[in-house]
Amino acid sequence: MATELFNSFMTGPDEKGRFGDFGGRFVSETLMPLILELEAQYEHAKTDDSFWAEMHDLWTHYVGRPSPMYHAERLTEHLGGAKVYMKRDELNHTGAHKINNVLGQIILARRMGKTRIIAETGAGQHGVATATVCAKFGLKCVVYMGAHDVERQAPNVFRMRLLGAEVVPVTSGRGTLKDAMNDALRDWVTNVRDTFYCIGTVAGPHPYPAMVRDFQAIIGKEAKEQMMEAEGRLPDTIIAAIGGGSNAMGLFFPFLDDTSVNIIGVEAGGKGVNQKMEHCASLTGGRPGVLHGNRTYLLQDDDGQILEGFSISAGLDYPGIGPEHAWLHEIGRAQYVAITDKEALEAFQLCCEKEGIIPALEPSHALAHVMKIAPTLPKDHIICMNMCGRGDKDIFTVAKHLGFDMKI
Amino acid sequence: MTRIDDTFAKLKAANKKAFVTYVMAGDPNYETSLEVVKGLPAAGVDIIELGLPFTDPMADGSTIQLAGQRALEAGMTLEKTLQLARDFRTTDDTTPIVLMGYYNPIYNRGVDQFLQDAKEAGIDGMIVVDLPPEEDDELCIPAQKAGLNFIRLATPTTDEKRLPKVLENTSGFVYYVSITGITGAAEAQASDVAPEVARIKSQTDLPIIVGFGIKTPETAEAIASVADGTVVGSAIVSLLENGKSVTEVLAFVKSLADGAHRA
Numbered sequence: 173m174a175t176e177l178f179n180s181f182m183t184g185p186d187e188k189g190r191f192g193d194f195g196g197r198f199v200s201e202t203l204m205p206l207i208l209e210l211e212a213q214y215e216h217a218k219t220d221d222s223f224w225a226e227m228h229d230l231w232t233h234y235v236g237r238p239s240p241m242y243h244a245e246r247l248t249e250h251l252g253g254a255k256v257y258m259k260r261d262e263l264n265h266t267g268a269h270k271i272n273n274v275l276g277q278i279i280l281a282r283r284m285g286k287t288r289i290i291a292e293t294g295a296g297q298h299g300v301a302t303a304t305v306c307a308k309f310g311l312k313c314v315v316y317m318g319a320h321d322v323e324r325q326a327p328n329v330f331r332m333r334l335l336g337a338e339v340v341p342v343t344s345g346r347g348t349l350k351d352a353m354n355d356a357l358r359d360w361v362t363n364v365r366d367t368f369y370c371i372g373t374v375a376g377p378h379p380y381p382a383m384v385r386d387f388q389a390i391i392g393k394e395a396k397e398q399m400m401e402a403e404g405r406l407p408d409t410i411i412a413a414i415g416g417g418s419n420a421m422g423l424f425f426p427f428l429d430d431t432s433v434n435i436i437g438v439e440a441g442g443k444g445v446n447q448k449m450e451h452c453a454s455l456t457g458g459r460p461g462v463l464h465g466n467r468t469y470l471l472q473d474d475d476g477q478i479l480e481g482f483s484i485s486a487g488l489d490y491p492g493i494g495p496e497h498a499w500l501h502e503i504g505r506a507q508y509v510a511i512t513d514k515e516a517l518e519a520f521q522l523c524c525e526k527e528g529i530i531p532a533l534e535p536s537h538a539l540a541h542v543m544k545i546a547p548t549l550p551k552d553h554i555i556c557m558n559m560c561g562r563g564d565k566d567i568f569t570v571a572k573h574l575g576f577d578m579k580i
Numbered sequence: 581m582t583r584i585d586d587t588f589a590k591l592k593a594a595n596k597k598a599f600v601t602y603v604m605a606g607d608p609n610y611e612t613s614l615e616v617v618k619g620l621p622a623a624g625v626d627i628i629e630l631g632l633p634f635t636d637p638m639a640d641g642s643t644i645q646l647a648g649q650r651a652l653e654a655g656m657t658l659e660k661t662l663q664l665a666r667d668f669r670t671t672d673d674t675t676p677i678v679l680m681g682y683y684n685p686i687y688n689r690g691v692d693q694f695l696q697d698a699k700e701a702g703i704d705g706m707i708v709v710d711l712p713p714e715e716d717d718e719l720c721i722p723a724q725k726a727g728l729n730f731i732r733l734a735t736p737t738t739d740e741k742r743l744p745k746v747l748e749n750t751s752g753f754v755y756y757v758s759i760t761g762i763t764g765a766a767e768a769q770a771s772d773v774a775p776e777v778a779r780i781k782s783q784t785d786l787p788i789i790v791g792f793g794i795k796t797p798e799t800a801e802a803i804a805s806v807a808d809g810t811v812v813g814s815a816i817v818s819l820l821e822n823g824k825s826v827t828e829v830l831a832f833v834k835s836l837a838d839g840a841h842r843a
Contacts, residue, residue: 188714196714196715197712197714197715198683198710198711198712198715199710199712200638200639200709200710200712200733200735201712201732201733201734201735201737201738201746201757202639202733202735202736202737202757202760202761203737204712204713204714204737204738204742205737205738205739205742206737344642344645345635345636345645345649350636351636353638354636354637354638357638357639358638358639358641358761358762361639361760361761361762362760362761362762362765363760364737364760461684461687461688462682462683462684462687462710463636463684464636464638465710467687470684472684472688474688475657475658475659475685475688476634476658476684476685476686476687476688476689477633477634477635477652477685478635478636478684
């Protein structure tokens with residue numbers, strides 16, 4: 173080769189909203205003009221200093237960024253191998269990384285003159301973040317949540333209502349996150365003039381996967397600087413949990429071109445990735461298809477019908493995954509693994525005991541993989557995992573699994 | 581020329597408006613569904629839209645969604661939907677069938693395989709809700725090449741600038757969505773629809789058929805009178821939902837067809 177051009181992993185998506193073969197704009201005609209308008213507005217805002225100034229001001233004073241980079245000493249010692257750091261995004265206002273993205277979309281919605289915000293939510297963290305920012309700006313907020321999730325995430329439902337949001341339990345389909353997304357899309361197609369659809373993950377039609385990633389990339393940007401400060405070098409491995417994949421994409425994106433950094437995404441393996449599909453591991457156990465506006469890996473049957481996932485964690489309970497992850501998987505830049513409910517529960521408990529941090533069940537999956545690989549790695553190997561949410565919302569679920577009676 | 585083109589030529593010669601119905605393939609089960617579909621032409625239906633069941637019909641209201649669930653629970657698949665078309669063709673070789681649904685089951689089968697099978701099954705065209713012009717390379721262009729019509733939806737949000745793009749690779753007819761919203765929701769208003777149909781007509785020679793929000797013979801007549809025809813779906817499907825007999829369903833279809841044909 174005469175000249176070797178450096179191919180960046182950070183240039184996607186292309187003008188059709190594709191990451192390789194994944195992504196795109198698979199929506200009905202009614203929505204098409206809306207997403208084109210959103211794309212134009214986002215492209216404009218992205219290069220507007222005043223937009224980012226407003227974001228940074230709120231990230232600092234409202235969210236509490238930058239989130240700390242924490243050396244988990246006792247966990248490192250316990251595992252006896254690699255040095256483990258945690259990016260503490262669970263310390264954000266509202267308790268998870270979700271608010272990073274919501275702020276961006278709501279500021280954009282305000283610029284577009286939209287007065288009504290809709291969102292879908294699974295575990296309720298994105299719904300709570302959306303309700304929070306809507307309360308702050310005095311916007312009407314409607315959150316679609318699967319009836320099944322309304323039941324298992326009752327504290328978050330109450331939080332959203334306290335914050336003035338209308339929570340609509342979705343009974344259509346099977347009443348889970350994917351059905352909540354369907355109903356949010358139905359709302360949007362009906363209320364096209366005044367409504368902004370605030371999607372909570374790096375999925376959906378273009379420009380959502382890119383836009384949400386860009387808002388979440390603050391996680392990776394900070395992590396990079398903080399690792400340089402703490403260790404004088406980049407980490408060797410970065411790890412994050414994946415449902416739709418927004419916290420992972422946020423951590424991964426700024427590291428994509430640092431090829432010395434090993435990138436691992438952790439999917440929800442539920443009861444185990446097997447023929448019975450009792451898991452949510454779209455990359456490990458699914459295949460490409462088209463749903464919710466994008467082509468990506470999906471859990472589906474032989475006829476192309478979408479299957480329900482299964483996970484102890486409502487936040488990972490989605491049969492798809494962001495298209496950029498599907499692309500990173502296919503080109504091999506990132507590695508994707510699955511962790512079972514049981515392994516995640518063990519990691520949850522270990523983190524409580526060793527670090528005094530009650531993690532959400534979502535990052536417990538990432539932590540479980542850290543527990544698997546850290547002992548096999550040398551002491552100078554640095555792992556940075558994304559502690560993307562706190563576990564307050566999950567204590568009822570965990571108590572049930574551990575056989576602890578909460579009524580006492 | 582597909583059966584769709586032939587049908588519109590005949591309707592035009594007779595100075596009649598088209599009456600189009602949507603039913604979900606396999607709702608509530610294969611046998612009943614086939615009986616309904618076979619009875620539609622005699623009830624006055626000019627074009628049959630055959631719903632392809634999908635678990636996540638994001639542009640449909642609860643009536644169509646539940647119909648899809650009933651069909652899937654009764655074991656319906658894309659293959660059986662094509663079989664239903666084949667069975668229908670044993671008794672009727674003139675009434676056009678338009679397959680209407682979402683892309684994933686088709687993508688899952690493989691586009692080339694699907695087009696070959698659909699054509700052999702006697703399908704004339706398709707409406708795939710989640711394939712806008714921006715994704716024409718996926719199925720629209722291959723379908724046209726295979727000699728099947730690809731019918732596109734135009735909506736109240738399709739503005740002047742965008743309309744040529746929507747019309748560009750459309751064939752058979754244009755399906756104008758009367759409202760911003762989902763199937764089976766708000767009632768369509770002829771006064772809102774008329775100027776929109778005129779706007780689209782100024783840019784295409786294709787027939788304009790109007791659907792969404794048409795539930796009664798009166799509305800069917802009013803809407804058909806300002807367009808080239810009208811589609812009714814949810815109102816018919818809801819009769820099956822409520823356990824009505826095939827005879828009752830077809831009697832209602834006939835009343836709607838008579839309404840549309842009065843226009």
